[in-house]
Amino acid sequence: MRNxxxxxxxxxLxxxxxxxxxxGALFKLQHxxxxxxxxxxxxxxxxxxxSIQNMQLKKRIRELEAKIPPIDDKDIF
Known part of the structure; x- marks a missing residue:
């Protein structure tokens, strides 16, 4: 899990x-x-x-996908 x-x-940030x-929008409106x-x-x-948060999320998804056991085609049908 993330720190x-x-x-x-x-x-x-x-x-x-x-x-x-x-x-910046306020400054632009007030000139x-x-x-x-x-x-x-x-x-x-x-x-x-x-982008940093996106990279961390992708890393976490890969970690969670590694924990899931593979499914055989026999289990589906």
């Missing part, structure tokens, strides 16, 4: 990326400087965190 600290850290996106930069950093940061 609880790693899971918590990834959730904090993911929430930080969404905060950057929302702050304040650096709105575009905040949006880009938030989207890129969120994409990186999502």
């Amino acid at each position: 609880k600290r790693t899971e918590t850290l990834l959730n904090i 993911y929430n930080t990326s969404w905060f950057l996106v929302l702050a 304040w400087p650096y709105g575009t930069s905040l949006l880009w950093f938030g989207f890129i940061f969120g994409s990186i965190i999502s």
Whole structure:
């Protein structure tokens, strides 16, 4: 199972990326400087965190599939 600290850290980083996106959108709406930069950093940061979580999920799925015994065709019919 995944480490609880790693899971918590990834959730904090993911929430930080969404905060950057929302702050960037607010900056763009108010015509304040650096709105575009905040949006880009938030989207890129969120994409990186999502890819890391996706790789961890695929690893966990492979681990669980290895535990399942193979099914013969005779068992199906």
